[in-house]
Amino acid sequence: MNSIVNSIDWQLLKKQKQTLLKIWFESEKFPNLSPSEFEDIEGIVYTIDFIQDTVVDKGYKPEKEVFDTEVTA
Numbered sequence: 178m179n180s181i182v183n184s185i186d187w188q189l190l191k192k193q194k195q196t197l198l199k200i201w202f203e204s205e206k207f208p209n210l211s212p213s214e215f216e217d218i219e220g221i222v223y224t225i226d227f228i229q230d231t232v233v234d235k236g237y238k239p240e241k242e243v244f245d246t247e248v249t250a
Contacts, residue, residue, distance in 0.1 A: 178235075178237065179237065182232055182237040182238060187238065187242050187243055190225065190229075191243075191244070191245045193225075194222060194225045194245075195245065197218050197221060197222050197225075198222060200218055201215060201218050201219060201222065229243045229244055
């Protein structure tokens with residue numbers, strides 16, 4: 178498990194999650210995406226959350242490294 182955890186670019190994953198959240202919360206700006214596609218985005222965000230929670234809860238990485246602790250604009 179450690180090799181998997183250490184191979185993840187946590188900064189990049191946080192950035193990618195923020196991008197997905199922006200699309201999800203600003204759905205009116207993406208009229209070409211179907212409700213099913215928004216559900217797909219929601220599922221990916223929840224999967225990232227699960228991975229992040231597990232990594233922190235199991236003590237593989239500190240919370241500060243895995244989660245974005247600052248509010249971004």
